Amino acid sequence: AQTVTQSQPEMSVQEAETVTLSCTYDTSESDYYLFWYKQPPSRQMILVIRQEAYKQQNATENRFSVNFQKAAKSFSLKISDSQLGDAAMYFCAYRTDDKIIFGKGTRLHILP
Amino acid sequence: GAVVSQHPSRVICKSGTSVKIECRSLDFQATTMFWYRQFPKQSLMLMATSNEGSKATYEQGVEKDKFLINHASLTLSTLTVTSAHPEDSSFYICSVQGLRNTEAFFGQGTRLTVV
Numbered sequence: 001a002q003t004v005t006q007s008q009p010e011m012s013v014q015e016a017e018t019v020t021l022s023c024t025y026d027t028s029e030s031d032y033y034l035f036w037y038k039q040p041p042s043r044q045m046i047l048v049i050r051q052e053a054y055k056q057q058n059a060t061e062n063r064f065s066v067n068f069q070k071a072a073k074s075f076s077l078k079i080s081d082s083q084l085g086d087a088a089m090y091f092c093a094y095r096t097d098d099k100i101i102f103g104k105g106t107r108l109h110i111l112p
Numbered sequence: 113g114a115v116v117s118q119h120p121s122r123v124i125c126k127s128g129t130s131v132k133i134e135c136r137s138l139d140f141q142a143t144t145m146f147w148y149r150q151f152p153k154q155s156l157m158l159m160a161t162s163n164e165g166s167k168a169t170y171e172q173g174v175e176k177d178k179f180l181i182n183h184a185s186l187t188l189s190t191l192t193v194t195s196a197h198p199e200d201s202s203f204y205i206c207s208v209q210g211l212r213n214t215e216a217f218f219g220q221g222t223r224l225t226v227v
Binding site for chain 2 (some may be wrong): 105
């Protein structure tokens with residue numbers, strides 16, 4: 001069965017600095033999709049970034065980028081130039097054919 | 113992306129009563145919708161997969177008679193919490209998941225409080 005592990009329950013970063021959130025997963029499939037979702041205090045789930053496993057190039061979305069290491073089954077999220085609005089829970093997720101599996105989440109605090 | 117509307121956003125009910133939560137896909141025909149439960153400071157736990165025109169598929173440990181799911185059309189799925197108890201108090205979120213190469217689209221969530 002697929003699993004998603006986020007080993008950092010909480011992290012803090014100074015405003016304008018860079019922070020990296022870790023995620024590892026376990027699967028026997030070769031073709032899959034990975035996501036990072038943000039859940040702010042409103043609790044609305046927001047897609048941050050997506051990565052297709054067959055693509056070697058790391059996905060980027062403005063200040064957000066991933067380090068996708070397929071062999072190591074690692075999918076970390078880097079947030080550059082952190083802003084106060086980035087404070088939220090961040091969930092790493094793995095997409096199977098019929099469901100999405102979420103990690104336990106990392107709560108990110110932004111220090112002014 | 114798809115727009116998903118979930119209603120109500122908050123509900124308080126008395127113990128023993130039933131509560132219905134609606135999830136609408138406003139611009140996407142969803143043959144499948146998903147219901148999640150989220151406890152405070154925890155991750156999303158998949159409860160069940162709602163299939164249009166057929167019975168829902170429940171995850172292990174989720175009582176199907178307790179959490180009734182109806183998916184009567186391509187745009188609407190409902191979750192009814194029957195005979196609610198305080199331990200059913202939680203945050204419930206629905207989602208529509210598109211083709212395999214797209215992300216999930218989430219409703220705004222429903223905070224249920226059973227008193």
